Amino acid sequence: MNRMKNYIIIFLIFINISCNEKKTNKTYLANYVESIKEKHSLTENPLVLIDGYVEQYELMNDGAFLLLEEDIVNTEYLKKETAFKIYGEKGKNGAVLVKTILSELGNKNSNSDKKTIYVLDGKIISKNAYHKIEKNKIIGIATILEKNAIKELTSEKCDELIYVTTEMPKK
Template sequence: MKVDNSLTENPLLIIDGYAVEYETMNDGWFLLLEEDISKVKYLKKENAEKIYGGKGKNGVVLLTTKLQEREIANTKSDKKTLYVLDGEIISVDEYKKIDQSKIIGVGTITEQSAIKEFTSDNYDELIYVTSKMPSD
């Protein structure tokens, strides 16, 4: 992106609607694999500054992850989803508020026996989010 647009400074990075600092991407807490990305769009600085003000002075890279697309699709379907963060059941609202920069991994589980490990209620799928390393 930087080479294609002849950028000398890092543009503002927005992942699934959240601004992410480049520095946090290298501190060990942030993991975003290429296969997790579904869309990438670059806003040139003229348009970016209109929307993001001074933060968009170097342009803006908008990334949409497959997780975000799945979340949008889930809100449009009748699928019943259970959300789990680090082994604890959370609400959909809590799930939406998770700091994306703290996520280590996300998995979708549809196997009913695995879902029953968390609840006896009937769910079509379980979204398991890991935000911290498991302790030994």
């Protein structure tokens, strides 16, 4: 268990360092949104949904947004009229739909015989509880496939362990 805590602490330190670095370049997704705004003559930002969850466009360039181009499987722009019908007032400027590798992996895993254990801040939770976690509260997610690392966290047998962190570890 101590080894896993060390991995998690290192992971959180990495996230903290990457969040605190000054980033002057726009992210891939921010550049994509800017190109959509230009192409469709939008004066305001479109709604941005990542794996079905609304994200704030303003956070994409402040260094706290960790979605890389290689994490993105598909992007799609819904025009104003269509987005407004689906999302109401929020979709008045259209909507950018982003599908990530994480959602792809989730879809593949849900159709397989693979046994997955979900852990939230050190406690095992159900798959249902995992899907109810508020995405904006997540600090980090790790998919652990290494059998020895899984044994460090649980005695239950499983093929993978999804570890979600929403709180900084307490000393």
